[in-house]
Amino acid sequence: MDSEEEEDEGEGPRRRERRYPEWKPKRDLKEIITLIVGLKFSNPTEFKETLKVFAVQNSFNYIYKHNEKTRNSANHHDNKWATVRWAANRSIDSFRDQRNLKPTALREMIWRNYHVEFKMLSCLCAKRMALEILDGIDGEQYKHTKEYANALLQWNLGSSVFIHRDGVFFQMMYVSLAACKEAVARDANDDIYPMAYAICEAETRDTWTWFLKILLDDIGYDREHMWSFMSDRQKGLVNAFEDLMPGAEHRYCVKHLHVNLKRKGFKGKEFKDALWGAARAPNEIQFKYYLEVIKGIDQIVCNYLEKINPKMWSRHAFFTTSCSNILLNNIAESFNTWLLEARDQPILSCMETIRRQLMNRFDKKRVGAATSTNVICPKIVKKLDRNKKEADAYICHWSNGLQYEVDHSHEPRRVVNLEARTCGCGSKWYFADTYRLSYTPNINPMLGPNDWPIDRDVDPIEPPVPKTQRGRPKKIRRRGDNETVLDESTRVI
Known part of the structure; x- marks a missing residue:
């Protein structure tokens, strides 16, 4: 039977100590705080911070009446506790999940959950303060x-x-x-x-x-x-x-080369097509042909290109040992x-x-490679399918062994040697097994900073001396004339 009194051996009746619930801290911006009589806190600071959030949620203020060792008292008053630091502390979890959360979104979130209106400058300061709490001060790292x-x-x-x-x-x-x-x-x-x-x-x-x-x-x-x-x-x-x-x-x-030449005044589609034709030339004869076309457009730019070694920008002069012909x-x-x-x-x-x-990328690629059933990698299959469609316009004439003459209605004749693989096709580089081997190694997970090996260096590393430039700091790289702006949904694959 439940009773407030108990009998101890050799002693009189005593009152059983009541058990009060203990407070569990909440840092989520969407959590609604409920305070009940008898709620126990670890220390006065934790109680004051919780009471501050509770006051903001319920739109009232308070004034501390008096403090004791085990109890704090306060009176109801108008609301004034919605400060920048309060908003930063309440939005830490939101910024941990989404570091790029904009101040406008933070402002709407605070209004939706607490019915408190913040200025945009205050939201920006709260974001900066929350990220500093998450990452630590830059210089300390x-x-x-x-x-x-x-x-x-x-x-x-x-x-x-x-x-x-x-x-x-x-x-x-x-x-x-x-x-x-x-x-x-x-x-x-x-x-x-x-x-x-x-x-x-x-x-x-x-x-x-x-x-x-x-x-x-x-x-x-x-x-x-x-x-x-x-x-x-x-x-x-x-x-x-x-x-x-x-x-x-x-x-x-070649793209940067073209942009630099455009800035020097060499523009136009005719020049662009001739430049890329010289860059994609499969042999020296076609390379010289496109240089003559450029020379007819402008002698100055032709002299400029002739000073650059063809090995650095024309495909015909690339190393034969290279597995890539990208421009x-x-x-x-x-x-x-x-x-x-x-x-x-x-x-x-x-x-x-x-x-x-x-680490996440390696895992994603590893899983994708393991589930693939193709002998050749997916992107390379698409390239081969595209080349098959374009191959309808070519006519092959067998010479001897594995050598062929290849004609095209709009391109010069080419000689293909399948045994020497001069066309670049059939390299083992594009097989799925090679792709799987690339992502076989693991990037191992790491423990947090508290478990890192302690460094006993008597001269800790200090941050570099800042070199402040004029104007507002630039976060976005200046793009070239022919570059398009990527949206936020763009992903590296």
């Missing part, structure tokens, strides 16, 4: 970069992590995960395959030289002639290639789009976002 590097090496054996600093100030950080070293920048399905990534102050000759030296150590100097690099002709990068890899194939992006570096542009979320984050949060994106 630099002090833990060594611990993060040790954690990467511990949970992903065989990875490469290097940090370069000037005295105690951070300058650059290089990361190449062990799983990413198994292939090149394009996989067997012609998809992007990041090998390494780095953070630096600016793209200069020194930073590119530092990055490429470490990258060459990872991929091997002895196979220098087997690698093909493509860039947009940045001065620092071009000089770094000349110093470190004079024997490697270095191509220029564009849109793979790098896709990677930049893929990194938009990480670029605005503090350094360690940025690195972790990239690592997690790579």
Whole structure:
């Protein structure tokens, strides 16, 4: 029988202690707080923060009456607790799920749940404060970069992590995960395959030289002639290639070349078609033919193109050992789009976002490759089907063995040697088995910062000295004249 009194041996009756419910903190913006008599809190601070949220939810204010060691009292009053810090604390979970949540959406969410109207500037400040709570202050993360590097090496054996600093100030950080070293920048399905990534102050000759030296150590100097690099002709990068890899194939992006020429005044569809015709020329004869066409359009631009080595921008002069004949570096542009979320984050949060994106990408590709039943990769099958339709316009004349003359009504005659594979078809690079092997290695998961190996360095790394430029900070890269703006639904595949 339930009774408020109990008998103890050798003692008189005593009153049983009542059990009160304990408060469980809620940080979700949509959670409705309910306070009842007898609710127990861990400490006065937790009670005050909860009472503040409860007051905002119910549109009233309060004034503390008096405080005791185990009890706080307050009187009802008008509402004034909807501050920026309050909004930041209540929106942490929302920003954890969606970092790009706009201030307008935050404003609507607060109004919908609390019927409190915030100014846009207050919502912007609340967003900035919530992200700082999630990520920590930017400068503090630099002090833990060594611990993060040790954690990467511990949970992903065989990875490469290097940090370069000037005295105690951070300058650059290089990361190449062990799983990413198994292939090149394009996989067997012609998809992007990041090998390494780095953070630096600016793209200069020194930073590119530092990055490429470490990258060459990872991929091997002895196979220098087997690698093909493509860039947009940045001065620092071009000089770094000349110093470190004079024997490697270095191509220029034809799209960037065309944009630069357009800015110099060389425009028009006729010039564009001739330029791309020279870039796609399968042999030197056609290459010279298109140069003559360009010469007829403008002698100055023809002289400019003749000064550039054809090995850097025309397909006929590419290395025969190369497995790729691409003329564009849109793979790098896709990677930049893929990194938009990480670029605005503090350094360690940025690195972790990239690592997690790579881990999720490897898992997605691994599952897709395992379920594929085709012998050849899906994208390559589509290319072959497209080539089959275009092949109807070709007429083949057998010569001897596996050599053929191929005629086309709108193109010059070509000679195809199937035994030597001079057409580039039939390479094992595009088989599904090669695709599966690319994503066989795992990017292992990591524990959080509290479990990273402790670094005992007496000189912790400090953030780089800021170099503030005039005007408003630019977050969006300036696009070329012929580039289209990608919408938010664009994804790297």
